[in-house]
Amino acid sequence: MPQKKMLKLATTLLAPASAHGTWKNTPIENFIHQPLSAYQKLIQTAEEGKLDFVFQPDRYAMLASPTDITYKNNLWLEPITLLTALLPCTSRIGLAATASTIYNEPYHIARMFASIDHLSSGRAAWNVVSSRGDFENINFGKTDLLPEEERAAYTEEFLHVVKKLWDSWEDEAVILNKREGIFADATKLHVTNHQGDYFDIQGPLSISRPPQGHPVIIQAGVSEHFKERAAETADIIFTMLPTLDIAKTFYKDVKKRLVTYKRQHHELLIMPGAQIIVGNTVEEAYQKKKHYEEQTIHLQAMQSTGRHASFIGTPQTIADEMAQWLHEEGADGFIFIPTVLPEGLDDFVHKVVPVLQQRGVFKKDYMNATLRENLGLLRPRNTHLS
Ligand SMILES: Cc1cc2nc3c(=O)[nH]c(=O)nc-3n(C[C@H](O)[C@H](O)[C@H](O)COP(=O)(O)O)c2cc1C
Incomplete structure (x- = not known):
């Protein structure tokens, strides 16, 4: 019998609107003065709600x-450091960090994400970004940045090499036969020996193959070129899809590209960002939204970054809409x-998730050990073998 389709759910541990003024509504001081305990509470709430990963x-x-x-x-913290620090207070939820x-x-x-994957027994994900624009390079003294049109090819080669490095050791390469003193099977260790347009890397990696083989690959974008690249190399697309009609067109377009790369429909997940505001009534939810907007400086500027x-509504109306996007x-x-x-995450986990679970469109518990399996x-x- 075919498995029932279920939503995959994740949350950011950042509230971007707080950069524009809603920090006034929140206990922001906890995130600044006691960040470890403040973030621990968030990730534990996310895991209590059985969310697939934090991002x-x-x-x-x-x-x-x-x-x-x-x-x-x-103010925000560096994601790999943060998620690694949060690891000990979680056991099932995935950990997705952005790195450029x-x-x-x-x-x-390769070594950072392989390490997180080992330390978490297979729960790591990498959000691959290629840092557009000039506002970041001023912090690195880089004057020789690649032109925009070349960055996609550069990132493709980068990703290819990282995967080769993760695959340096075959799964069965580490033998640990103490009686005979055999640590590893040298025939199962692969030197990368990559010489491409942008990288010259010998390898191998000094870390055995990650439990997931490769940590989950997330890519964020919207453009034509992005869609093609993601169809070939991503496990998850994070994107901005403001309406169901736009989302359906994007979904169909990306999924049909998978055939070219001999990939099946379920091998690439499309997970747009979602802003969710919960009220006891629909009117109350819209009142909350209005209140947040009044707190927010330069809202227009924020929206011109896309939507x-x-x-926005009651747990029931929100669950209905989310299920509709899935179906x-x-x-x-x-x-x-x-x-x-x-507050926003508490509302989502304690009010919306139970309704999604009752309707059978979200899991009641983690079923597997690794993030890949759960997704x-x-x-x-x-x-090296294929
Ligand atoms: C929803 C979304 C989230 C993104 N998040 C980040 C991010 O956290 N850091 C970053 O450097 N770039 C981020 N980006 C930019 C992308 O990595 C990428 O550089 C950009 O979307 C270019 O892709 P394009 O070909 O679709 O224009 C994000 C893009 C989208 C659409």
């Missing part, structure tokens, strides 16, 4: 100009972007 976006620069910081919150291909080397990325799907193929799931924290994604074959 930390990132930039390598402040978002506001120094003169803006009088009114705006522009422009400001890291493939060897850095995420928004679900009508607008999305495989959502990455929740709270407007205020911790229904295949464990990749070793690229």
